[in-house]
Amino acid sequence: MASNDRCAVGVMDAFVRAGIEVPGQISIVGYDDSTLAHLVHIDLTTVNQDAAAQARHAVLAAVQRLDEGRKQRLEVVLNPRLVVRGSTGPPPRPEQ
Template sequence: MHRPRGRRQGRHRHRPPPRLPGRHASARPRRAHPDPVRRPHRAVRGARGPRHLLDEGELPTAVVAYNDQCAIGVLAALSRAGVPVPGRVSVAGYDDDALSRLSLVDLTTVSQSAEDQARHAVRAAVERLDEGRKEPREVVLAPRLVIRGSTGGVKP
């Protein structure tokens, strides 16, 4: 079972939305840090993100990154530190970026189905421009987990 440790989010120029009232209380029993650790999203700078975890000595069993670029940076930092992925830490991203599909990276990710997004966007544009639709329309697409080689069972 993976141990929760908190979450990361990128640098924002605005204040993040207020936390839900029960968030801090629910994080305490699991020893997860309730506030985000701010780190950049790009892979080059994203590799700096796990530094404080490596310095602490107690690594989480899993990292779910903001996007695939950030996850690739985490993979690079863990690899340089000699931390086996997925043996010691599992890493997952979000976007199903083309780089995540490379056999060298082999990143587990969440796919947002760019093809479906494009199809719905074109359909919405046609409805507005050609068919005169004026009311907004909401489309919710289910994401899909793509399991690759960067996640697996934890070895103590």
């Protein structure tokens, strides 16, 4: 798993250039669910962190702080979602 989709695409490219099958021999997962995840030759499995919901909650918190003088910390938990695509698969079978 890479820290973001850009790194995951770079890792995937390095494995493919080395002759390692993605996802046959190795699975790769990114993080961000950026548009880049669809631009590579193998669609990238990635984690979607719902940036739009993050923005909505941040704006709401800022407005509440300005309008209501709210001082306490607002905690919002947003669950990320795994978006399974072509860069992951079952583990390879051991050679016999």
